[in-house]
Amino acid sequence: MLSKKHPGFATRAIHVGQEADPLTGAIAVPIYATSTYLQEELGKNKGYEYARVSNPTRTRLEENLAALEGGIASRVFASGMAAIHALCTLFKSGDHVVSGHNLYGGVPRLFNQILVNYGLEFAYVDTSDVTAVEKAMRKNTRMVYVETPTNPLMALSDIRAISEVTRRKKVDLVVDNTFMSPYFQKPLALGADMVVHSTTKFLNGHSDGLGGVIVCSKPQQAEQFAFIQKAAGAILSPFECWLVLRGVKTLAVRMEQHDKNGRAVADFLSKHKKVREVFYPGLPSHPQYRLAQQQMTGFGAMITFETGSLSNAKKMLKKVRVCSLGESLGGVETLISHPATMTHLALGEKGRKAIGITDGMVRISVGIEDVDDILADLDEALTAI
Numbered sequence: 001m002l003s004k005k006h007p008g009f010a011t012r013a014i015h016v017g018q019e020a021d022p023l024t025g026a027i028a029v030p031i032y033a034t035s036t037y038l039q040e041e042l043g044k045n046k047g048y049e050y051a052r053v054s055n056p057t058r059t060r061l062e063e064n065l066a067a068l069e070g071g072i073a074s075r076v077f078a079s080g081m082a083a084i085h086a087l088c089t090l091f092k093s094g095d096h097v098v099s100g101h102n103l104y105g106g107v108p109r110l111f112n113q114i115l116v117n118y119g120l121e122f123a124y125v126d127t128s129d130v131t132a133v134e135k136a137m138r139k140n141t142r143m144v145y146v147e148t149p150t151n152p153l154m155a156l157s158d159i160r161a162i163s164e165v166t167r168r169k170k171v172d173l174v175v176d177n178t179f180m181s182p183y184f185q186k187p188l189a190l191g192a193d194m195v196v197h198s199t200t201k202f203l204n205g206h207s208d209g210l211g212g213v214i215v216c217s218k219p220q221q222a223e224q225f226a227f228i229q230k231a232a233g234a235i236l237s238p239f240e241c242w243l244v245l246r247g248v249k250t251l252a253v254r255m256e257q258h259d260k261n262g263r264a265v266a267d268f269l270s271k272h273k274k275v276r277e278v279f280y281p282g283l284p285s286h287p288q289y290r291l292a293q294q295q296m297t298g299f300g301a302m303i304t305f306e307t308g309s310l311s312n313a314k315k316m317l318k319k320v321r322v323c324s325l326g327e328s329l330g331g332v333e334t335l336i337s338h339p340a341t342m343t344h345l346a347l348g349e350k351g352r353k354a355i356g357i358t359d360g361m362v363r364i365s366v367g368i369e370d371v372d373d374i375l376a377d378l379d380e381a382l383t384a385i
């Protein structure tokens, strides 16, 4: 148990839910690899009955992530998409969701190709514009769903301003905080009702496990999502929980280095003659630079830049050596990707064009390697254009 009442972020990351094992004193949380638990007699157990319902390793991770986001509880799922899907299982046919128009491509795919078949209705708006969010809301709106910064355009939404509207209208505001992690942005403190993450990214931090979480601000939400874990079953396995518990111990130091390297790469790209535009909230040229400074305590490691054409993007992506061409983000290694043919392929050409994702765009998740090596790699690759 922590003795200090309000420990700092790094202390919480290392200690909350990460207490030594009561049975053996093991400093690292054990992986409880079990599907069921011994019942002492009918109706008498140690609080655990069946592993879909609960597992001690999972309980520890849920405590930890709630503490990092400032929530009252959290519930972890098999992937970020499983968490977002779980979120929507609260709704009924005829319910309406106002969603950001620029999200990770898998989210609109879930909404448009699966959830519409269950009678849910979706409106897509530019959530950078609070008036547009309010205008899109209807009597049957149940949730406003926002990603900030957006993937891949790095546009911000003003969480506090949107929460004033959603509070007035008694609608839940849910923020996907994957890009910033709770180290740099705390949506619940800014007025959001719930936070989701793909823990696959910065929370895990090592590109070795999928996962997702819903962080709750009210006991009723925690109860509902515990029920969904039990009833629908897309829970996170104990091993994957353990990977995140291990990953978050270094979240603070990793995020500091990601941010430092991210700023250096964004600055370098913004001065490179082969790069036409850079999308990074830490650049004074970003249209929401001031909001970024107010709402976030760092700018992070996600950068998108314009190479001018599909063939330029292809040429440079073929040349990189330190940066790894691959989907995903948030690992210690620099990952580089092409939104139009990878993360946002499912949007289709028309969908991408409508929100401004071009064929020449390249997205980079800046890792924590020596920054000079990342810069030299990018310079060499860009010279190939």
Ligand SMILES: Cc1ncc(COP(=O)(O)O)c(C=O)c1O
Pocket (backbone or CB within 6 Å): 079, 080, 081, 082, 104, 106, 147, 151, 176, 178, 179, 197, 198, 199, 200, 210, 211, 212, 328
């Ligand atoms: C911002 C964001 N949210 C959610 C997801 C979905 O997470 P997962 O891949 O863990 O299902 C992703 C995946 O890339 C993402 O980038």
